[in-house]
Amino acid sequence: MTLDVIQPGLATSIQDEGRAGHYSLGFPEGGAMDRESARLGNALVGNPADCAVLECTYVGPVLVAATGATIAVTGAPADVRVNGELREQWTRIELEPGDELSFGMIRGGTRYYVAVRGGIDVPRALGSRSTYAIGSIGGVGGRALRAGDRLPVGSPTAPLPRGSSIHESARPLFAKEQEIRVMLGLYHHLLTAEGARRLVEEEWILTPTADRMGLRYNGPGVGWRDRPQPFGAGHDPSNIVDAGYAVGSIQIPGGTQPIVLHRDAVSGGGYATVGTVITADMDVLARAAPGTLTRFLPVTMEQALGERRARRDRLREVVRSLMD
Template sequence: MAFEIKNPGLATTVQDQGRTGYYNVGIPQSGSMDQYSAELGNALVGNGPGDAVLECTYLGPILVTDAEAVIAITGAPVEVKVNGEAKPQWTRLHLAAGDELSFGVIQGGTRYYIAVQGGIDVPEVLGSRSTYTLGGIGGLNGRKLEAGDLVPVGSPRGDLPSVETLPEPFRPSFAKEQSVRIVLGLYDHRLTEAGKDNLLNGEWKVTPVADRMGLRYSGPGVEWKEREQPFGAGSDPSNIVDAGYAVGSIQIPGGTQPIILHRDAVSGGGYAMVATVISADMDLVARAAPGTVTTFVAVSQDEAIVARKERAEQKSKAWESLGAKP
């Protein structure tokens, strides 16, 4: 079976858990920005957590299915319509051949997900079906969807879970205020005490300059210690001789607007990384719409590891609430 794309929306792409093992040669992991929402969509339709879904950004697509299909819409709150009739999110929906799926205006966050029983069945590239548009690989021809595309869907591989709707306690929130946990380093020592205080105690807002590569924030700015820049670094105190970037790295070019690197970010460059968002909070960052007020909370590596374990346990409990196994 396949989905025929009548209208692609703003930026609809195929994503899964991402491709790992190639960051050292400049190929980012890509994958769903909000992994939790995407994986729970897969759980609702009887897929595995790694199956590919459609990631919709702000304006979703209009698509028609050419055969019966079982789908679920998860992620940011948005009006879901089947043949013009409103349908709920976070629950299993059954489509008949010829049914049209469309969306209204997003009501919070930035991205929502279409999971379909059998998964989106595009070819794997370097072990993943995820779209990396800058590199033109993965997904459907390495790009976002276009009108007229036929998106193939795989065959079901298992039974549907016994519960059709994800219980409310396991659904993520899309608040207008966030506290994001970070581990300081590698270059936080280049900040003055006042600069570090602004980073950790100031309020930062997500700007409209935000995509799959990263999110830019506005706020009080930071101060860098004066120094004679080493050979090969730029003149700005936020410049360094090139270094590798971890996913979630926070840069502050010019000391004014922090940038959190996300799933399609480059793997290295010449800006100092003052901190890194912990892995447990990367989905939280992905849910932030422009204007979201953000505070950064410094934690230790040990605390970050505990948070990662707690996130995994929460996800497992969500799957179990559906009668499914991750």
């Protein structure tokens, strides 16, 4: 089975659950930005959670199912068309040989996902099929899709679930306002009291400078305490001697406006990180479109771990309900 790429879309790439275990070597985990949407798409077509899907950003591709396929489209809202006829998102779709799959303009959020029964079967690189374009590995030649690419589809390993759609109440939201929970640190103590207050009490707006590496926000700015800069750190108060970055780190280069690092961000550098988005909210962050109004809410480690468990249990319950 294959999918033929007629038009590639804006930045369509192959993604899975990511390549864990190589961060210390400079390779980020990567994988689908909105993992919940990708996992639910895989569940609809009877795939394990780690099967590779297509991640479509703003403008989707035009694909032809050369030999037929069973698919599901999840994530940000956009029109789905088969041979020009509208089909539903969050619902299993059968494609006959020669059917053309295309998409309309996105109506919220940033990315949507095309899951194919059997998964996109490109070779693994460092244990993952995910495209990491900066490192030129994974996916198809370590790059976004191009017209003329032929995507191999693997063989199914499990039966189709009884359920063929995700109930609306179980689908993620793509809101124009977000509350993103963070744990404060590592260099939060270098902010002034007013700067620290602004970070978690004022509103921030996502700019168009947002991609798989990170999301830049505009807002009231923060302030840094006066201190002698350590040797090698540079003159900007937000500079430090190099340190590791956790996934979801909030750094403030230039000293005023925050950037939240996401799936493809580098693993270390010379900017102070003042907090980290909790695991449970990384998918929420990925759904933000430019202009999204955002508040950063501080939580404790116990709360962060509790939210991670709650998210895991909720996803399991949605997947389980498909099997009933």
